[in-house]
Amino acid sequence: MQEDMLRTLEYRKMKSQLADHVACELGKDKVKDLVPHTEMTDVANALEETREGEQVLRFRGHAPLGGVHDVRAEIKRAQVGSVLDAQTFTDIGDTIRAGHQLTTFIEQLLEEEEVLSLSLLRTYVNNIWPLKELERTIRQTVGDDGYVLDHASSALRTARQQMRTFESSIRSKLEQILRSKDAETKLSDRVVTIRNERYVIPVKQAYRNAFGGIVHDQSSSGQTLFIEPQSVVTANNQLREARLKERQEIERILRELTEKVAAEDEALLENMEILAQLDFIFAKARYAQKMKGVQPKLNDRQYVHFPQARHPLLNAEDVVPIDITIGGDYQSLVITGPNTGGKTVALKTTGLFTLMAQSGLFLPASEKAEATVFKNVYADIGDEQSIEQSLSTFSSHMTNIVSILQEVDEQSLVLFDELGAGTDPAEGAALAVSILDEVHERGARTVATTHYTELKGYAYNRRGVMNASVEFDVDSLSPTYRLLTGVPGRSNAFAISRRLGLSETIIEAAENELSTDTKQAEQMITSLEERYQQAEEAEKEAVETRQQAEKLHRELRQAFTDLQNQKQAIYEEAEQKAATEVDKARNEAEEIVADLRRLQQEGHEVKEHELIEARKGLEEAAPQLTKKQKQVKRKAQRAQSYAPGEEVFVPRFNQKGQVIEESGKGEYNVQVGIMKMNLKSEDMEKTEQPKAEKPQRTLTRVSGNQAGVKPELDLRGERYENAMARVEKYLDEAVLAGYARVHIIHGKGTGALRKGVKELLKKHPSVKGTRDGGMNEGGIGNTVVDLK
CATH class of the missing domain: 2.30.30 (SH3 type barrels.)
Structure with missing residues (x-):
């Protein structure tokens, strides 16, 4: 891509906006180096990175990129043996830690949000070198403020302890002098200060020999001398020696640490490259969110579709969205209309959106945006004269157009602003038609703006060319900035003049000067504009009607669903209430039957078939659902x-x-x-x-199962009391079902359950006889019962 073209389409200004969203200098360098890609795979990959970054921001609101420093130059210095300062090591440690934090952040996000697809971000963080040992060494050696810590080495700790001891001794001796009786007379001020890294006191000139020692400095007036008293000269010398040892040890420590950094230089540089890319990705995502951008769908058909496009450099509240389409039914678009009407903005929007999409950036447009990948984008926009070459406006434009025509092909997007302007209208229009024909035949996608009336009819005579215009409101004498595709622009000179009060006589005379063809063209354009507006209003009404119908349909469907659920709930509630009442009655009846059976066992006369019939009638007393209720219940099941x-x-x-x-x-x-x-x-x-x-187990039956009762009862795992109750009830049901033989499976276990079952069967009036199961019937774990 040509640098002049990027400047013309305001690509640099757009990158300046993008740079406001980076977190560190590394990301700014990425933005600075950003240029549009020209390969489909590169563009798709760059857009996918932005999508993943935007997903992270949508789910978490941020990405932890704090603490990343650009220390690439310092690492290269370490490679050649230069000793790094302590603050640099703090920055390196912070950068290593930032890599850990970002890696952990992405991994935790993927674990918590399984719906996310972050394959590219996962790959980036997985390639970050941990370097935990180097970070630990730096943290143990240098503090967050860039100060080498005392415990970095025993020699450093000893030197600093000595320094503190000597400083304490010096201050103590000097403070004694400051507190002496004649201090006020001999000293200019009762303070301890430092000159040439030695502790001194301010002495008046007249008493320079009162304390002995060394003069290190004097005031500007010469009335005060800064003297190191003789009593602290030795201690100051010792302090100086301790400081020298400290500096030597710090230098040794930093040199050793520099060697460790140099040993990990490739890993550190690779980490910073990855962190720079991640910062760049999240900057693109934040930029997309700010301008409410969408990910354009890529195609390889040289098709461009930017619905509701909003130029990112214009005020978001004032910009008028426009619809731009090229490459579908037509490959060239000719835009006509008045000055300041928005033609050039439409042209620049087309070019800038294409460059943004090929740079992996989202577009401030609607969800259906589509973009393609052009090998080259050419633009001839503006009317600046080439002063250096002493060229006129026309010559400047033509020089640019000539260079474009030398390179344009089917993989190019060409943007012409005011094609053919700056010369005789007839010749300019003829040149414009010829240039458009040439670019069109080469297969390039073209957008051109013009004032020439001749070009308004150009699209009607050329296949694959479409007219468009920028709308102008004659009543308010101002442009609406809307782009109307399929409608050529018409001259508004007469209408504007009439609104401004120009004499009707003059206007009519001017209209008479127009040729018949020009009048017919203007009338046709006016008619087209009116029909376009009518069609647009009709479409708007149709969309509103459809939305209302869809809303009503959703509401009715929801109401019907709620009604069905409510009906089902009522049926189930009624059934549950009835079942509860029947269970209560059944329990009471079971108690009565139990009492009657006990009376029977005590010798009172109670007929067995009466007990069985009573129980059967009780079972039949359960409420039955109506046919309609059963159908509803079955549908639910x-x-x-x-x-x-x-x-x-x-x-x-x-x-x-x-x-x-x-x-x-x-x-x-x-x-x-x-x-x-x-x-x-x-x-x-x-x-x-x-x-x-x-x-x-498949068992032999004597008669059919008329009540759904199985020919066996499995008691394994049952408690003793529950088992006895189940056996008694089961025998009654088996008799009603017509079984001549049933099996009571109680298992072997401790034998308690088996014994209880045997005793109950001996006393039960419906039992004719019992025996243990055979070899193929479960042995003594199964009791075979013959019924009367």
């Missing part, structure tokens, strides 16, 4: 999934069954009585029974 071993009810046969396995496509293999059959999920209903723990 249908299309469910079933597990092998689960008990189901098959309404078609009025029988219960057991799921054997799923046979695919919503069908199941089900055991119903002695038959196995394939049933669809909607042909079955779930029962209240839990899933069987294992396939049931």
Whole structure:
């Protein structure tokens, strides 16, 4: 991409806005070096980086990039043996820590938000070198303020302890002098100060020999001398020696630390390159959020579609969105209209959006934005004269156009502003047509603005060329800045003159001077504008009507769903209440039956069939759903999934069954009585029974199961009292079902349950006889019962 073109399309100004969102100097360098990519894969990758960065900001609001410093120059100095200062090591340690923090941040975000797709960011942070040992060494040696710590070495600690001791001794002796009786007479001020790294006191000129020692300085007037008294000369010498040892030890420590940094130079430089890229990515994401940008869809058809495009350098509150499309039904767009109407802005928006998309930036447009990748973008915009070459406006434009025509091809986007301007209108218009034809034939995508009337009809005579115009409000005498595609611009000179009060006679005379063709063209354009506005208003009304219809449809659908749910809830509540009442009555009746059976055992006359019939009548007293209620309930239960071993009810046969396995496509293999059959999920209903723990044993039956009672009762795992109650109830149900023989499975265990079952069966009036199960019947863990 040519630098002049980037400047013309205000690419630099856009990058200046982007640079405001970086966190460190490393990111600023990335923005400074940013240029549009010309390969599809590079553009797609850059846009994906921005998308991932925007996702992170959307979920977390920030990215931890604090503490990153640009220490590349210092690392290169370490490579050549220069000793780094302590503050540089603090910056290096902060940068290493920033890499840790960002890595942890991305990893935790991916763990917490599984819906996120951050493959590129994950790759970047995974490539950051930990360098934990180097960071630990730096933290143990240099403080956050860039001061070498006492415990960096034992020699340094000793030197600083000596320094503190000597300083304390010196200050103590000097303060004694300051507190002496004649201090006020001999001293200019009662303070201890430092000259040439030695502690001194201010002595009046007249008493220079009162304290002996060394004169290190004097005041500007010469009346005060800064003297090191003889009593502290030795201590000051010792302090100076201790400071020299400190400096030598610090230099040794920093040199050693520099060598460790130099040993990790490649890892450090690679980390800073990754952190710079990550800072750049999050800057692009923050920039996208600020301008409410969207990720454009990429295509390889040289198709550009920027709906509701807003130039990023214009005030967001004042800018008028425009729709720009090139490369679909037409490859060239000719925009006409008055000055200051927005033609050049439309041209620059097209070019800048293309450059932004190819730079991996989101676009301030609507969600359906599409962009393509051009190898070159050419722009001839502006009317500045080339003073250095003494060229006129026309010559300057033509020089630029000539250079463009030497390179343009089918992978180019060409932008012409006021094509053919600056010369005779007839010749300029003819040149403009020829230039457009040439660029069009080479297959380039073109947007051109013009004033020439001849170019208004150009699109009607050329295939693949479309007219457009910027709208002008004659009533307010101001442009609306809206771009109208498919409608050429018309001259507003007469209308504006009439609004400003020019004599109607003059206007009519001017109109008579126009050729018939020009008048017809203006009338046609006026008609097109009116129809465009009518079509736009009709489309707006249609969109509003459709939105209202969709809203009403959603509300009705939700209301219907709520009604169905409410109806189902009422049915279920009623069924639950009825079931509760029946359970209560059943419990009371069971107690009565138990009392009657006890009376029977005590010798009172109570007929067995009367007890059985009473219990059967109680079971039949349970409330039954109406046909409609059953249908509602079945619909709610249908299309469910079933597990092998689960008990189901098959309404078609009025029988219960057991799921054997799923046979695919919503069908199941089900055991119903002695038959196995394939049933669809909607042909079955779930029962209240839990899933069987294992396939049931196939037993010989004497008569059919008329009440859904199984020919066996499994008591394993039951408590003794519950087991006895279940056996007694089961025997009654088995008699009603017509079974001649049933099996009571109690297991072997401790034998307590088996013994209890045996004793109950001996006393039960419906039992004809019992025996232990055979070899194939579970042995003594199963009691076979013959019923009367």
